[in-house]
Amino acid sequence: xxxxxxxxxxxxxxxxxxxxxxxxxxxxxxxxxxxxxxxxxxxxxxxxxxxxxxxxxxxxxxxxxxxxxxxxxxxxxxxxxxxxxxxxxxxxxxxxxxxxxxxxxxxxxxxxxxxxxxxxxxxxxx
Amino acid sequence: xxxxxxxxxxxxxxxxxxxxxxxxxxxxxxxxxxxxxxxxxxxxxxxxxxxxxxxxxxxxxxxxxxxxxxxxxxxxxxxxxxxxxxxxxxxxxxxxxxxxxxxxxxxxxxxxxxxxxxxxxxxxxxxxxxxxxxxxxxxxxxxxxxxxxxxxxxxxxxxx
Numbered sequence: 001x002x003x004x005x006x007x008x009x010x011x012x013x014x015x016x017x018x019x020x021x022x023x024x025x026x027x028x029x030x031x032x033x034x035x036x037x038x039x040x041x042x043x044x045x046x047x048x049x050x051x052x053x054x055x056x057x058x059x060x061x062x063x064x065x066x067x068x069x070x071x072x073x074x075x076x077x078x079x080x081x082x083x084x085x086x087x088x089x090x091x092x093x094x095x096x097x098x099x100x101x102x103x104x105x106x107x108x109x110x111x112x113x114x115x116x117x118x119x120x121x122x123x124x125x126x
Numbered sequence: 127x128x129x130x131x132x133x134x135x136x137x138x139x140x141x142x143x144x145x146x147x148x149x150x151x152x153x154x155x156x157x158x159x160x161x162x163x164x165x166x167x168x169x170x171x172x173x174x175x176x177x178x179x180x181x182x183x184x185x186x187x188x189x190x191x192x193x194x195x196x197x198x199x200x201x202x203x204x205x206x207x208x209x210x211x212x213x214x215x216x217x218x219x220x221x222x223x224x225x226x227x228x229x230x231x232x233x234x235x236x237x238x239x240x241x242x243x244x245x246x247x248x249x250x251x252x253x254x255x256x257x258x259x260x261x262x263x264x265x266x267x268x269x270x271x272x273x274x275x276x277x278x279x280x281x282x283x284x285x286x
Contacts, residue, residue: 079144079146084149126148
């Protein structure tokens with residue numbers, strides 16, 4: 001079983017097509033728990049990016065929301081669900097996603113009022 | 127609401143039970159309990175674990191081919207709700223379940239036919255080879271006592 005959630009120094013895969021590949025977490029926002037999990041917003045720096053990426057560059061600092069995780073997540077009916085990797089989607093200063101597509105699945109535990117755009121961009125919500 | 131099947135043991139996963147692993151291509155692997163999930167994460171093949179449905183089927187211990195299985199199938203077609211159809215389906219489900227139960231029983235009986243013969247043959251073999259073990263403990267004890275007393279008598283006779 002993977003351990004707890006994410007914290008400073010955690011690397012996350014980027015699920016969107018913003019051009020970033022891997023981000024390193026600097027801070028998990030507004031969380032009283034020790035670690036963050038799926039649905040939490042993080043501040044992160046881009047550690048790896050596509051060579052021709054225009055929207056973002058390596059070394060930049062952005063906000064991102066964690067869209068799926070390896071840790072087991074309780075669903076409303078009491079069963080649990082987990083994904084095969086930790087991934088996040090980058091957010092712009094206005095809180096809207098930077099990318100225009102989301103790869104892979106997105107957890108249904110995301111806050112719908114905040115991240116409706118991401119939910120509508122992804123192929124599958126699980 | 128759907129009753130899914132466990133990936134490992136093929137038992138029914140009821141709502142609110144078990145866990146699910148989602149791959150990035152959105153394929154879901156469902157588990158009925160932590161035992162099944164752990165065995166999956168240990169990369170064990172359900173066919174090689176004796177307690178799973180897959181293994182039992184592979185070993186010929188369960189009914190595999192039957193027309194009742196054809197009726198119980200996952201359908202991804204969306205149906206328009208029809209009250210009459212719903213009620214007939216529900217009654218048909220009960221009927222099919224009965225038929226399946228009956229067939230499974232007869233399958234089990236057929237499978238067990240050989241068992242009585244095998245058991246008898248084994249018992250006869252045991253009797254022929256190890257009659258001592260087959261005797262009840264009381265008989266054995268008495269026999270031992272008798273032998274011991276004989277020994278005592280013979281020893282006494284020698285002394286005199």
